[in-house]
Amino acid sequence: MLSNEKIISTETILNEVHQIKDDGYRFVSMTTVENPDLTIDLYYHFDREYQLVNLKLTINKEFELPSISKIFLAAVFVENEIQELFGVRFDGKAINYGGHFILSDADLENPMCRNQIVIEQMEDK
Amino acid sequence: MGKTIIPFGPQHPVLPEPLQLKLVMRDEKVIEAVPAIGYVHRGLEKLAEQKDFMKNIYLVERVCGICSNMHALSYCMAIEEIMGIGIPDRARFLRVIWAELHRIHSHLLWLGLLADSFGFESLFMQVWRSREKIMDIMEATAGHRIFISTNTIGGTHKDLTKEQQKDVLNTVALVWDDMKAVEKVFFNDYTVQHRLKGVGVLPKDVAYELGTVGPMARASGIIFDHRTRGYAAYGELEFEPVVETDGDSLARTKVRLREVYQSINLIREAIGKLPEGEIFTPFKGNPNGEAVIRIEQPRGEVMYYVRANGTKQLDRLRLRTPTFANLPSLLHMLPGSSLADVPVLILTIDPCISCTER
Numbered sequence: 001m002l003s004n005e006k007i008i009s010t011e012t013i014l015n016e017v018h019q020i021k022d023d024g025y026r027f028v029s030m031t032t033v034e035n036p037d038l039t040i041d042l043y044y045h046f047d048r049e050y051q052l053v054n055l056k057l058t059i060n061k062e063f064e065l066p067s068i069s070k071i072f073l074a075a076v077f078v079e080n081e082i083q084e085l086f087g088v089r090f091d092g093k094a095i096n097y098g099g100h101f102i103l104s105d106a107d108l109e110n111p112m113c114r115n116q117i118v119i120e121q122m123e124d125k
Numbered sequence: 126m127g128k129t130i131i132p133f134g135p136q137h138p139v140l141p142e143p144l145q146l147k148l149v150m151r152d153e154k155v156i157e158a159v160p161a162i163g164y165v166h167r168g169l170e171k172l173a174e175q176k177d178f179m180k181n182i183y184l185v186e187r188v189c190g191i192c193s194n195m196h197a198l199s200y201c202m203a204i205e206e207i208m209g210i211g212i213p214d215r216a217r218f219l220r221v222i223w224a225e226l227h228r229i230h231s232h233l234l235w236l237g238l239l240a241d242s243f244g245f246e247s248l249f250m251q252v253w254r255s256r257e258k259i260m261d262i263m264e265a266t267a268g269h270r271i272f273i274s275t276n277t278i279g280g281t282h283k284d285l286t287k288e289q290q291k292d293v294l295n296t297v298a299l300v301w302d303d304m305k306a307v308e309k310v311f312f313n314d315y316t317v318q319h320r321l322k323g324v325g326v327l328p329k330d331v332a333y334e335l336g337t338v339g340p341m342a343r344a345s346g347i348i349f350d351h352r353t354r355g356y357a358a359y360g361e362l363e364f365e366p367v368v369e370t371d372g373d374s375l376a377r378t379k380v381r382l383r384e385v386y387q388s389i390n391l392i393r394e395a396i397g398k399l400p401e402g403e404i405f406t407p408f409k410g411n412p413n414g415e416a417v418i419r420i421e422q423p424r425g426e427v428m429y430y431v432r433a434n435g436t437k438q439l440d441r442l443r444l445r446t447p448t449f450a451n452l453p454s455l456l457h458m459l460p461g462s463s464l465a466d467v468p469v470l471i472l473t474i475d476p477c478i479s480c481t482e483r
Binding site: 001002026027028029031032033034043045050052054072073074076077078095097100101102103104111112 | 159161163168171351415417419426430432441443449450456
């Protein structure tokens with residue numbers, strides 16, 4: 001567990017982030033970790049005077065989260081990156097790259113996830 | 126006249142690395158700009174999950190060709206925090222010396238590229254000539270010009286002999302003199318002022334809100350330098366963060382140029398205070414736990430998140446580089462600027478795209 005870690009829920013995320021902004025924090029980054037049970041741990045990192053605050057969420061991969069880029073524009077790039085590399089979808093991003101922020105059409109879907117390659121099932125095999 | 130869309134990059138004479146900007150123009154004015162990356166994504170974070178955690182030191186050095194030493198430093202600090210490894214005093218000072226040599230060569234590279242971006246070729250050559258001296262001393266002390274591989278978990282791989290310390294001090298003295306000569310041009314020359322003063326102003330509150338870091342933030346008046354927290358041996362050295370308040374391209378140039386002097390002073394002080402003793406603490410076992418480390422790279426704050434599970438392979442290595450944090454500032458600076466200023470504005474964030482994409 002990280003120091004200054006606070007576990008939040010998907011319902012309260014926007015309120016929490018609004019509160020963080022009102023308290024004078026700046027956005028640092030977001031981190032995604034895929035757990036062995038294929039859920040995703042998502043951290044939001046904020047900083048004020050060198051003190052890092054980490055908000056932690058655990059979600060299923062298919063879950064669609066509200067984007068915080070309307071509150072912190074700085075989050076827009078990392079949200080696009082996480083959507084492409086991990087498949088966590090963010091609703092209402094300030095800029096939506098449509099899956100082409102880092103990846104091209106020819107790339108695997110969500111290449112940072114563990115189970116990424118699906119072999120096509122052949123008939124009778 | 127209607128709008129025109131100009132794709133700027135990924136191949137462009139001013140760009141050292143591939144970055145694309147879709148510039149929506151009206152006449153010569155940019156009215157909207159959206160950066161696009163994805164040309165040099167290598168999946169290094171994924172690769173770090175497959176390799177032994179000791180070998181990852183060499184992997185993270187390859188994230189960036191300019192601040193390679195600092196990437197290894199952040200990674201080693203993260204693993205040391207998880208495993209509770211204390212490093213010897215001499216190693217802490219050695220880490221500062223090589224880190225500051227790296228900062229000097231990064232800032233000199235940038236100052237040269239900036240001069241090149243507004244067509245001042247002779248200034249570009251002058252600055253890069255000085256940079257060569259730093260590259261040579263890194264090769265003489267560590268065996269490589271860029272990937273110096275001095276940091277390891279538990280301390281440093283290499284030591285500085287008395288002779289090498291003298292060579293480092295002589296070299297930085299030469300660079301100091303060189304910088305004094307070019308400083309007048311950067312600070313007073315009419316052409317340079319014309320191209321940089323008042324261009325791409327980033328007010329303090331906007332810079333803070335967009336999460337800018339490093340010289341970008343400090344040029345806008347934000348006092349934000351992780352070295353003041355005292356990691357490695359910075360807590361025992363005297364220095365103040367270099368801060369400017371104008372927030373324009375000239376202020377960003379001044380911050381970086383003055384930081385070259387600051388780094389030279391730090392190197393002199395660190396060599397003066399270099400304690401005798403071991404450079405490495407042996408340790409056993411594998412890391413188990415998680416940690417976030419932030420340090421000050423030449424371009425600004427870098428963040429490393431490491432989660433380990435007690436085996437040789439990590440569960441996750443995540444890194445957020447300073448350029449990634451400074452990209453959103455382009456969304457503010459580019460709209461309203463003229464097309465001729467776009468190269469200068471892109472360069473003032475000191476973009477490192479291979480860092481950003483990993």
